[in-house]
Amino acid sequence: MVVQRDILAEIRALREEYGFAVVFITHDLSLLMEISDRIATMYSGRVVETGTAKALHRTPRHPYTLGLLRSFPRLRGRREELLGIPDTPPDLRSPPPGCAFHPRCAMAVAECSESLPALRAEADGEVACLLNDGRGVS
Incomplete structure (x- = not known):
């Protein structure tokens, strides 16, 4: 954790000095909430949600984003139970029909297995x- 903090501090300093963008690819949304302006959540190779770090933290709109937020401990604030995401990701060689997340989604309805949401x-x-x-998921 100390090494991670040192590396992030160095990246921030370089970004400030040279004005470049940084793309982080991680499952650790708690880390991204601290260092990102905007976040894109992807599932099975497809963007399923985008927004500011503040908006995604306050009101996640996709069940996968919510699952990621519940899978890692908060770096600040009260302790919460970690819930994780059930089952395993789909085989990308043969993804399920409809929304690829529906087999793992506790909120899925029948239409989720039929329609790929835009x-x-x-x-x-x-x-x-x-x-x-528009209100988010919880």
């Missing part, structure tokens, strides 16, 4: 979920 604009980002009505 990424659509929301107030402060985008989401690809049939269940989303």
Whole structure:
């Protein structure tokens, strides 16, 4: 953890000095919440949600984003039970029909296994979920 903090501090300093963008690829959303301006959540090679770090933390709109947030301990604030995401990711050589996350999603409805939701604009980002009505998932 100390090495990670040192590396992130160095990246921040270099970014400030030279003005370049940094792309982090990780499952650790708690880390991204601390260092990112914008976040894109991907599942099975497809973007399923985008938004500011603040918006995704406050109101995740895709069940996978919510699952990632619940899978890692918060770096600050109260302790919460870690829930994780059940089952295993799909085989990308033969993905399931419809939303690729539906077999692992506790909120899935029948239509999720039939329709691939398009990424659509929301107030402060985008989401690809049939269940989303703009209020987020919980």
